[in-house]
Amino acid sequence: MKAIEVENLVKKYGDFEAVKGISFDVKQGEIFAFLGPNGAGKTTTVHVLTTLLKPTAGKAIVAGHDVVKEPIEVRRKIGIVFQDPSVDRELTAYENMLIHGRIYGVENLKEKIERLLKFVELWEFKDRPVKFFSGGMQRRLEIARSLLHEPEILFLDEPTIGLDPQTRAHIWDYIRAMKEEHNMTIFLTTHYMDEAEQLADRIAIMDHGKIIAEGTAEELKKLVGSDIIYLKLQAREELRCLKADFIKGCKMLPDGRIRLDVDNAAEALPRLFELAKESGVKILEVTYHRPTLNDVFLHLTGREIRDEGGEANVARMIMKARMRR
């Protein structure tokens, strides 16, 4: 069964089209990731699917309900963890859970709070004000809070942005547990390739408001080819594609490197050196590896999904939060 069905969804801000007619389905019980650089339109799509924004055109059915015609039914069945922190920092973890649970009219609230705070390993900190929590603890509290009303589908917008690698891995464990233990459908957005690869059953790659590829990580990597060789040449004027039967694809990258697709890099390298010598091209540096999702993005767009450092992302989140107020 389908948990989410989206058809030709468009969202404009004034004249600017942030989401340009995307279509996709998410199956019940799967982890589906929207992977793309900042500004690709991921958050806008999540806001439409969670009824916070009205689409300009197109259709979206979430948990069996139309987001425009039946927003209240949709909201009852979904949980959301936003990119911007939304817990009350002056209240304790327990108080945050209690208020949210009462707003939603959650039954057996106390038992549920205890179970969920234990699930995210915050039970021993339940009486501490959230302002004393680390970023990772706050995010865990947000996840616990979003699960209080037992949603069918959980939306996570950049769930590990700005967190250190260990905390990120920890959050991934909770996300996997939600899928495995509760058969929950999880829709997440991320600009971290490893996050999409580690967690998602299927991935949609988004860029400039469009879905440019969709599939499992393995299927997406097949778009690139088998192995990839990157060459750095001595002079920029030497930048041209080398031609030989063992080279399946060749692309000149904006950063001045050449990317070659080959079946087997180990066998191709000696032949490549010969070919370079014959063609009078001086190779300065060679790297090769099996394709990653970054290569897929590079292959499709000619650019890399840049991973801004933690601090830059936190600064961006603060700016965005201010803009939304």
Ligand SMILES: Nc1ncnc2c1ncn2[C@@H]1O[C@H](COP(=O)(O)OP(=O)(O)OP(=O)(O)O)[C@@H](O)[C@H]1O
């Ligand atoms: N309220 C708004 N008004 C005008 N333009 C907006 C608004 N919100 C977002 N945009 C623009 O729409 C585009 C998509 O933004 P969106 O936040 O959906 O991207 P994203 O992929 O989620 O990136 P991020 O990870 O930075 O949130 C961007 O160009 C952004 O500047």
